[in-house]
Amino acid sequence: MEVKKIFLPESELPRQWYNILADMPTPMEPPLHPGTGQPVGPDDLAPIFPMPLIEQEVSQERWIDIPEEVLEKYLLWRPTPLYRAYGLEKYLDTPAKIYFKNEGVSPAGSHKPNTALAQAYYNKISGTKRITTETGAGQWGSALSFCCALFGLECKVYMVKVSYQQKPYRRIMMETWGANCVASPSTETKAGQQILAENPDSPGSLGIAISEAVEAAVMDDDAKYSLGSVLNHVMLHQTVNGLECQKQMAIAGDYPDVIIGCAGGGSNFAGNCLPFVRDKINGKEIDIIAVEPASCPTMTRGPFAYDFGDTVQMTPLLPMYTLGHSFVPAPIHAGGLRYHGMAPIISQLVMDGIIRAEAIPQMETFKAGITFARTEGFISAPETNHAVAMVIREAIKAKEEGKEKVILFNWSGHGLVDMAAYEAYLAGKLSDYELPADEIHRALADIEPLPKPKQYKPGTV
Numbered sequence: 001m002e003v004k005k006i007f008l009p010e011s012e013l014p015r016q017w018y019n020i021l022a023d024m025p026t027p028m029e030p031p032l033h034p035g036t037g038q039p040v041g042p043d044d045l046a047p048i049f050p051m052p053l054i055e056q057e058v059s060q061e062r063w064i065d066i067p068e069e070v071l072e073k074y075l076l077w078r079p080t081p082l083y084r085a086y087g088l089e090k091y092l093d094t095p096a097k098i099y100f101k102n103e104g105v106s107p108a109g110s111h112k113p114n115t116a117l118a119q120a121y122y123n124k125i126s127g128t129k130r131i132t133t134e135t136g137a138g139q140w141g142s143a144l145s146f147c148c149a150l151f152g153l154e155c156k157v158y159m160v161k162v163s164y165q166q167k168p169y170r171r172i173m174m175e176t177w178g179a180n181c182v183a184s185p186s187t188e189t190k191a192g193q194q195i196l197a198e199n200p201d202s203p204g205s206l207g208i209a210i211s212e213a214v215e216a217a218v219m220d221d222d223a224k225y226s227l228g229s230v231l232n233h234v235m236l237h238q239t240v241n242g243l244e245c246q247k248q249m250a251i252a253g254d255y256p257d258v259i260i261g262c263a264g265g266g267s268n269f270a271g272n273c274l275p276f277v278r279d280k281i282n283g284k285e286i287d288i289i290a291v292e293p294a295s296c297p298t299m300t301r302g303p304f305a306y307d308f309g310d311t312v313q314m315t316p317l318l319p320m321y322t323l324g325h326s327f328v329p330a331p332i333h334a335g336g337l338r339y340h341g342m343a344p345i346i347s348q349l350v351m352d353g354i355i356r357a358e359a360i361p362q363m364e365t366f367k368a369g370i371t372f373a374r375t376e377g378f379i380s381a382p383e384t385n386h387a388v389a390m391v392i393r394e395a396i397k398a399k400e401e402g403k404e405k406v407i408l409f410n411w412s413g414h415g416l417v418d419m420a421a422y423e424a425y426l427a428g429k430l431s432d433y434e435l436p437a438d439e440i441h442r443a444l445a446d447i448e449p450l451p452k453p454k455q456y457k458p459g460t461v
């Protein structure tokens with residue numbers, strides 16, 4: 001019988017995270033202060049984040065120790081298994097070998113607790129009482145609620161309204177772990193009130209929810225804000241995944257030719273691929289593909305520019321691919337991929353040609369999710385289905401080329417709380433969204449006056 005799952009013993013849990021900033025071929029341009037336009041310093045970030053996370057955000061150390069208390073709690077679900085997708089390979093009749101890293105086994109059901117746990121820990125030891133955050137589909141909000149519960153912290157979550165309405169069960173998960181969750185835009189913050197005054201029917205967006213959560217943290221001395229993706233320290237914490245995966249691929253006796261992950265803010269993709277990116281920088285040949293929704297084509301169509309991380313322009317300006325901070329993406333079911341920007345680390349690696357990006361429309365992703373469920377059993381989150389769809393494209397390409405490629409992908413989460421989306425798909429009620437080019441042009445006009453990075457590159461929308 002062939003080996004289906006590759007487990008690592010708990011003793012093989014990585015003891016350090018990998019910091020790609022030590023190995024970036026092109027140094028990253030700094031975040032800028034939203035008021036002065038000057039590079040931000042640690043003191044500018046201190047009202048929002050605890051100091052150990054600010055230090056990690058700018059650290060150039062290649063390896064950063066994972067604290068004992070975090071390691072202990074990682075053991076609740078880590079190391080996660082690596083699977084060989086024999087069923088999918090057979091169905092596609094492909095010579096490709098397909099592996100997937102199952103991050104859906106965490107208590108919250110996705111990769112998000114890898115950083116939520118670390119962030120809750122550093123907040124706890126820094127004296128924070130309460131953490132505020134945003135969430136799209138509810139995966140990040142539920143992960144942070146779970147990890148705040150483990151460290152006895154209060155948690156306040158602003159959940160994008162369209163997802164709050166589509167996905168009540170993730171809100172209930174958050175409440176089960178003791179968090180307080182409201183639909184964003186809410187009337188509780190000035191940012192929310194401003195958006196509602198302009199558009200009372202706003203479906204919300206991650207950019208708006210971030211504005212609310214940052215404002216709530218800044219107004220409260222006992223609170224700090226936490227971001228589930230995009231920032232360097234989030235990418236860092238997620239590398240525990242890729243480091244495990246490297247050991248598991250070695251046990252399988254294979255090395256990936258292709259690595260695929262879906263990308264909203266970039267964290268699950270980064271977590272799985274960055275240790276392999278290091279190999280690529282050192283000479284390995286790997287095709288590393290970030291997959292985004294065709295209706296929110298940040299990396300494939302947006303400019304590389306400085307932009308705010310949030311809608312109401314409170315965060316520092318980040319050098320990244322962006323569709324403009326005021327862009328509100330179509331209400332696709334992959335709520336966690338509805339973000340206007342992309343992690344600066346991932347953006348820079350795309351700029352440098354080390355990783356590439358592809359955009360896939362919603363219907364193809366659900367079709368792929370159904371194929372995966374019927375061949376491998378697992379029901380993926382709608383975000384994860386973007387990776388599955390790309391895997392299917394690559395496996396078919398390998399067949400056409402007659403190549404026995406090794407494809408690795410990050411199965412970022414299960415979709416057991418997203419069944420309303422599957423119901424709509426199965427009932428023929430889902431569709432693709434046209435790219436709202438006028439809307440993107442309007443949003444991009446808003447970032448025109450902002451400073452430009454040295455490597456500024458215009459988009460193609």
Ligand SMILES: Cc1ncc(COP(=O)(O)O)c(C=O)c1O
Pocket residue numbers: 110111136137138139140228229230262263264265266267268269335336337381383384412413414
């Ligand atoms: C299951 C799952 N995959 C992927 C993502 C995308 O986020 P990121 O790009 O930060 O991994 C999300 C975001 O909520 C998610 O819930």
